[in-house]
Amino acid sequence: MPGVWRCGAHLLSLDRTLVMGIVNITPDSFSDGGVNFDPRSALLSAGAMVAAGADLVDVGGESTRPGSGEVPAAEELARVLPVVRDLAARGVAVSVDTRHATVAAGCVKAGATVINDVSGFSDPAMRALAASCDAGLVVMHMRGEPRTMQDEPHYDDVVAEVAALLLAQAELLVAAGVDRERIALDPGIGFGKTTAHNLELLRRLDEIVALGYPVLVGASRKRFLGEITGVAEPRERLAGSIAAALAAVERGAGIVRVHDVAETVQALATARAVRDGMGER
Numbered sequence: 001m002p003g004v005w006r007c008g009a010h011l012l013s014l015d016r017t018l019v020m021g022i023v024n025i026t027p028d029s030f031s032d033g034g035v036n037f038d039p040r041s042a043l044l045s046a047g048a049m050v051a052a053g054a055d056l057v058d059v060g061g062e063s064t065r066p067g068s069g070e071v072p073a074a075e076e077l078a079r080v081l082p083v084v085r086d087l088a089a090r091g092v093a094v095s096v097d098t099r100h101a102t103v104a105a106g107c108v109k110a111g112a113t114v115i116n117d118v119s120g121f122s123d124p125a126m127r128a129l130a131a132s133c134d135a136g137l138v139v140m141h142m143r144g145e146p147r148t149m150q151d152e153p154h155y156d157d158v159v160a161e162v163a164a165l166l167l168a169q170a171e172l173l174v175a176a177g178v179d180r181e182r183i184a185l186d187p188g189i190g191f192g193k194t195t196a197h198n199l200e201l202l203r204r205l206d207e208i209v210a211l212g213y214p215v216l217v218g219a220s221r222k223r224f225l226g227e228i229t230g231v232a233e234p235r236e237r238l239a240g241s242i243a244a245a246l247a248a249v250e251r252g253a254g255i256v257r258v259h260d261v262a263e264t265v266q267a268l269a270t271a272r273a274v275r276d277g278m279g280e281r
């Protein structure tokens, strides 16, 4: 069901899996906290990701790891704005990872072409902003909020419940005047979910894909990979991250959000070549 994802000036083809590289300008993100807190380091990391084949760079100024608290919006904006502005000026498709409408608005003005909202556009101010611009939108599912979301999450049927909420949020955006082709859905791996929930969402991802929107999956380095493999250090979860990305793509994911761009691009190219051959080359 490939097509396009309309993200401002960028019309992204979904014929091939899109890779979104992660740059967290935070002191406390769970796997790369502090590494890119300095804007110069963030720009260098982002540039390396683009050179390695990233289609988009997702810039975040607030960690949403389990247990984290909110960062004031003004502080978050000050962290991300210079990096967003610089990358956008270089023609990079920039996504801003925020749940704050004022941060998203500032970044769109500075050239960001995607708003990635882990709270799924549940804030009416976010939906109003979405309707007033032409950025791509990532509607992610989160149960609760980061501070408390891992306190015994319960679902009767996690896939059905996540799918229903994502569809409802997408319909709210469409009703507000947003073009469907701007919307991507994300089951929110690790956001108010146990390892069993995350695995079921990956195993039955085709049910989310069947909603008819491009699906983004962010499993990179996450805690459930540590639980499966016993690898405690997030930066050492590369192999598990790639296996999860490939499993998601096999079930129809169109976009993967990853820390390790070069390695993921290589794995995806190999999986694609096995499936389709090498074509005319």
Ligand code: HH2
Pocket: 022, 024, 026, 028, 029, 030, 031, 032, 060, 062, 063, 064, 065, 097, 116, 117, 118, 138, 140, 186, 188, 189, 216, 217, 218, 219, 257
């Ligand atoms: N995961 C994280 C943050 N933003 N956005 C989307 N759409 N999907 C995700 O799965 C997702 C996300 C958490 O990962 P990370 O940014 O590496 O860590 P932190 O929240 O600690 O900054």
